[in-house]
Amino acid sequence: MVDRGTGHVVLRGLTKRYENTDPAAPPAVDGLDLDIRAGEFLTLLGPSGCGKTTTLRMVAGFETPNKGAITVDDVDMLRLPPNKRPMAMVFQSYALFPHLSVFDNVAYGLRIDRSRRSGLEDAVEIALTSMNLTGFGARYPHQLSGGQQQRVALARAMVMQPSVLLFDEPLSNLDAKFREQMRREIRLLQRRMGITSLYVTHDQAEAMSLSDRIVVMNSGRIEQVAEPSEVYTRPASVFVGNFIGRASFLSTPDARPQGGRARIRLFDRDIEVAAHPDARHADTALLMIRPESISVTPAAESGHGIVRSTVYLGATVDYEIETDHGTVLASVNDPDAGALLEEGTRVRLAVDAERTYLLPRGADTSTEPDLEAVGATR
């Protein structure tokens, strides 16, 4: 990553309550603190309605926060209108100007900034080339495919060389295959240009593959800010563990957490697992098990559980298994299609202790997953 040394974004206590909303309800964004390092690719991830777009639009200047501060490189952004902020935004709907050609769309921002009018043609051409849009300059947005339109939108934002790039679900209108390709291109481009990027999505695969760090949000607050691998393996809460990837949460009343570790007796074995610092009492803790870190073998008699459902997906097969600790989801890689376990089969289970994590239940019951449904739905 090129460190341009600019684009250090700081959000402090950012709060937004929309007018005409129930004053008793929590604000759309509730006291957000965030440090985005210069050149970093940061993703806001969370369920629908958690305040991602609102946060992004406050940074862009399209919404005014009720409280809090936004600075970029120590310059207060809140006193600047959107057009004076050193940022460019890529919209979910692309928001291309339909009456301007592709070239004029990309040149639009450069023409407004007098100091950049010289060399405008070259800059636009280069931007178009870098987006594989050579030769499209004379076309109009309605003559492009959705993917091409999105490239134009990207080129239009990038050509401004802003300190900060803002993306609001820019890929959600594309089909799955193309989305993956665009994901790679955005990542590559951002790495090379080193522009600080704030990216909103509710697609975890997008967040995992693009981000330097992920911010997981839930009803206006931050649940966790961490690198993708940490968010997956060491979620800060049951909510995060549940939201990112799939997981089963088992109650383990005999757990004895101590100093970040915990000893648990699970499926006839004593294991030692990592524990969240707040997971101090067994009866308020849950053990998170990812479906791929549990192995399933058919048992002649007894065993640890009974297969309740079998879902064959080609590359994997998902088993929902009923155990004494609750329902567990197990996912087996590269299954033999001829030898799937039938529903009702008794099985023995073994978990990879290193891949499980003991979490506090969390005070807010509303964010707690429905334990029965967790394994089945996610």
Next chain:
Amino acid sequence: MALLSASPSQPTQSAPMKTSRGPAGGPRRARANPSLVVSVAVVCLVLGLGLVFPVLQVLFTAMSPEGLDAVGDLVGSPVNQQVVVNTVVLGLSVAAVGLALAFLFAFVQTRLDVPFKRTLHVIAIVPVVSPPFALATALVVLFGRNGVISQGIFGVPYDIYGLDGLTLALALSFFPVVYLTLLGMMQRLDPSLDEAATSLGAGRGRIFRTVTLPMLLPGLASGFLLLFVEAIADLANPLVLGGDFTVLSARAYIAITGDYDVVSGAVFSLSLLIPAILVFLLQRYWVDRRKVFSVTGKPTGRPHLSRSAVAWVVYALAVAVALLIVVIYATIVWGAFSAVPGVNNAFTLSHFEFVLFGIGSEAMIDTTVMALVAAPLAGLVGVVVAYLVVRKLPRTGPALDFVAMLGIAVPGTVLGIGFVLAYRAENLFGGVTVIPSLVGGAAVLGGSVGIVMVLLVRSMPAAVRAGVSSLHQIHPSIDEASASLGADDATTFRRITLPLIRPALMAGLTFAIARSMTTLSPIVFLTTPDTKIMTSQILAEVDGGRFGNAFAYCCVLMLIVLGLIGLVRLVVRDRSARPAPTIGALTTTAAAVPPTETPVPVGAVPTKE
């Protein structure tokens, strides 16, 4: 990557440096930007001076001691009570007949399988461009005491003056706009609803009664209200066709121009203002609310077109009305070339000589120039109002929209009298002339400033409506994208918004031209010997019984209007020679600007051919 390395001269610091130029202040300050303040100020000034102040003057005058005397007179005198009753009766009968005509033509277009539908459509919208007096005068020639048809063909001494003639003239003048609205609604009705009703066992008549009519009810209601208001506010037709049947607008006109009694004029016109505003409020807060629910989204399938015996009867009725319209317009043209239309039918060019080279030429030029000044201003201010309402003033917007739309809701007579009251004398403030006299003999520029103001206020509402409806179809993220690329509000408006709503702007402009050229009731109070306006010249000719001259005026006026509209379209087509953004049915971005549906605001001119 190449994007960066290719322009190394670009200092990476440039962006943050940009930030240091911002104004100081708290978060709120980001909202207050100069172009917004200026445009709000200009709009308020235009509406305040051109609409609110004059109308308030009418109110104040009516509330003054003399005014209250006149009010007592109005309420107490049986003659005046009859005038009020006449006005209401006229409004109701025009509304009923006009609505029936509009529905008849819309029904034929959408539900019948009959020939010459296209021709019928064109004939039905012809009256929109007709100047005031044209219809009424032609009716007098055809059906008056010495009518070419009544006396000449049937030999009956029929007297068209009065309620019957007025109803016919007004209904024919104003039904086209309602027809266009209904036509749009009926075309958007989803035929699958009919199919659903049929599959549930309902017959044609029953479907019409229980499915179609209820869905059209809001459209019918608003058409009725519109016709009612237009009918009671109209001045030209009662002056020509009224006879002994006096209505409020004519009474107010006579009070001012005949008796020089401005106070009574104000009181009479005020009693027009009250029902007009009530209807406006009803329309805005009751009928419009219902519209949303009654028309389903995208129509699917094709409606069943009827060819039954009943259909042919309905068709015959429509054809008869269409023939009447054709005869009336033929009379106008023929009358313009006849020595004394209906009496001495010798061919002559003297009427056109009079209009084109005599006194009329002055009026022709004055009228056209003033329309050409007022119409673009009305279009521009209207679009700015629309922009403010939709995009910039989420809270005060509706109020602004309301005031702007009053420009059309306030009867012309009221506005005209208001201008007389407000601007005949200079407006002094602390001994200093703030606004010089704009009306009457001593007015600046021969009163043309006042006239242009009235035209501006009168034609702006259509531009506002057109602008609002097309702005609602542009996704706000288009504006935000522009801001995010560094454009301030004024730049965004100029480079993005204006080009995108140009079709709507043109529709508004076309309407404004037609309206400015043909409007009479406010203008007739404002003309001075220095400023001649064609419509008030026509009034003088009709008054003097010189119908030939009046018809020639009407012909010339219609030609000018059509010519100007054609010119506007030509210019527009030329400028958009490059691929127009006719996106409509594409992807999400496309949703930004679907083709603008022709808005039909109150009293609008159709923009489709």
